[in-house]
Amino acid sequence: MRILIERSNLLKSLSHVQRVVERRNTIPILSNVLLKTEDGGMRLKATDLDIEITETVPAMSEQPGATTVPAHLLYDIVRKLPDGSEVMLQTDGNGGQMTVTSGRSNFRLQCLPEADFPDITAGTFTHAFKLKTGDLARLIERTQFAISTEETRYYLNGIFFHTLESGGALQLRSVATDGHRLARAETDAPAGSEGMPGIIVPRKAVSEIQKLLGEGAEMVEVELSDSKIRFTIGPVVMTSKLIDGTFPDYQRVxxxxxxxxxxxxxxxxxxxxxxxxxxxxxxxxxxxxxxxxxxxxxxxxxxxxxxxxxxxxxxxxxxxxxxxxxxxxxxxxxxxxxxxxxxxxxxxxxxxxxxxxxxxxxxxxxxxxxxx
Missing domain, CATH: 3.10.150.10 (DNA Polymerase III, subunit A, domain 2)
Incomplete structure (x- = not known):
């Protein structure tokens, strides 16, 4: 592959995807970000097997292809390049190394093949709806602090979202508790959320989506099933596994x-x-x-x-x-x-x-x- 991309576009996208990559990984491919050429751009993807973030950025593709390189290392390199510069990403003939060139700077990074990169997005989503980013941000901000950090009570390690009739209208409600305190917030349920299953979005996914919501997009598209949830905010798509457990009957407390x-x-x-x-x-x-x-x-x-x-x-x-x-x-x-x-x-x-x-x-x- 051979691709030319603006440093600012690449840096912004890398800042989104590299956050889900754990600093220490026993599986080498999980330390990498997948780079793949697409029509008029390049797609970046990173995962920790529970959360996957993809983003497509404008770029000039001179030779199609795909590879994976260390996510944090590439981010640090691009971060230190001068503002306004262009970056050339190019793999050698056998795909074992990728050259990162910008001005007089030149780096050679070790690659792992695209075929080894995992994909967690398989499956169909049963419900889809759109929310104002401000509404979703409020549901998260008002309840996030009460998420339990006690790993043995794993079903409390996230925010519980569900719909219910309240005051004659359907509401979308968020709840979090650690057994000592409970926080509850609600907003008008958007069209398409009727009959959605009650879901528990894990703490790390909550934290990541909160950061993405703060970047100025007006709407967020939400798709969900019994086991996964997907958020689309502008060019960024984040898919996360849900916590497989039953949230307690919080109404009783x-x-x-x-x-x-x-x-x-x-x-x-x-x-x-x-x-x-x-x-x-x-x-x-x-x-x-x-x-x-x-x-x-x-x-x-x-x-x-x-x-x-x-x-x-x-x-x-x-x-x-x-x-x-x-x-x-x-x-x-x-x-x-x-x-x-x-x-x-x-x-x-x-x-x-x-x-x-x-x-x-x-x-x-x-x-x-x-x-x-």
Whole structure:
């Protein structure tokens, strides 16, 4: 193969595909990116056997062909070439090496044959729909922080997406939980998503799609089956395996009878939690909330460091209550809220608390208390 391509186009595409390539691989071909000439361009593909990203970029093909070269090495080379330069990619007669030439720079890279490169995209997709990138980004951003990192509970290592009737209309909902906190967000379900299966998109795929959504495209095309999901954003196509497991019945842990409503200023509360938790040990990080009429007192006790307290004016007219939470979890949730105020719906010191966003009625959070 022999192909001429703008450095900026090649770099942008490589930055997308090389992210899924693991730095350490026991299978050599998985360290490589597949380069293949196409009409008016070149297709790049990389995979870790769970996620596959492909992208086609404009290029001048002087001799058709395909090969695979080390993904991170090629990315680093192209990244260090001068802006505005053109890059010539050329394989030798037997395809064992590829020459990368730009100006006076010349590199020879070892190749592996195209035939060895795996393909995970086989199969048919049963559902297809289009979403605004902003809507999908919001569903991910509001819930991603609550994804579990505990590998033994693999079915919690992603975001659960499903559709359901809510308020007389079909909604697309995203949910994540690690057993200590739960995050839920929803948006109007797009045409074509009716009857879609409930799916769990794994953490790495969520992270990659979030990066791609931030690059300015207006719409994202989603195709899915029981085992795979495919996102198409402009020229980039990402296919991922889904987590093969059953997401728990999360509705059962969302409290419905909590009647003690605490309304507070989100930013003031977050800053106060951050300040008092400075004194706590990393292991515990428990902050006690003592609520009485129109007042909240935050307290942290550390056997080694001492005590910290801070008072806040709040809206509250129920019985006095003392309840403890993990400070990091409180900060994670308040960091997701978009409104100026937050509402904590509480029952007692041992029951889960429901947290609502004053600026977004379509999200909610559940947080388990800690003993303090």
């Amino acid at each position: 969302i409290p419905t009878g909590n009647d003690k409503a605490l309304t507070l200023d989100r930013q003031s509360f977050a800053h106060a939690v951050d300040r008092v938790s400075t004194i706590s040990s990393e292991r515990g990080r428990a902050v006690k909330l003592a609520v009485s009429a129109s007042q909240l007192v935050l307290t942290v006790n550390s056997p080694d460091a001492g005590t910290a307290t801070e008072e806040l004016a709040v809206g509250y007219d129920s019985d006095e209550l003392e309840i403890g939470f993990n400070a990091k979890y409180l900060l994670d949730i308040t960091g997701q809220l978009s409104g100026e105020s937050a509402v904590f719906m509480m029952a007692d010191p041992g029951s889960p608390t429901l947290i609502k966003d004053g600026g977004d009625e379509r999200t909610l959070y559940v947080l388990m208390p800690m003993r303090v």
